Amino acid sequence: MKRNILTIAATLFNVSAFAHEGHGHTHGFTIKHYFIEPEHVIPVFIVVAIAILLMKRYRSMAAKKVLNKS
Numbered sequence: 001m002k003r004n005i006l007t008i009a010a011t012l013f014n015v016s017a018f019a020h021e022g023h024g025h026t027h028g029f030t031i032k033h034y035f036i037e038p039e040h041v042i043p044v045f046i047v048v049a050i051a052i053l054l055m056k057r058y059r060s061m062a063a064k065k066v067l068n069k070s
Helices: 002-018 031-036 038-069
Strands: none
Touching: 031 038
C-alpha cells in the first residue's frame, strides 16, 4: 500500500515539471487559470472521481463487516 501511494505521489509531483509560461489562454498566476484550463481541470476531476469511488468502496466494505458481525 505504501508503495502504491508513493508511486502515485511521485507521478503527481512530477507533472508540475511540465509547467511553463505561455501555456493556456489565461495568465498562469491567477486562480482563474486553474479553474478554466483543461490541463488543470481534468486531473482534478480524475482525483475527485477516484476519491469518491474509494469512499464508496470503503463504506460498502464497512457495511458488510457490520452485517457479518450481527
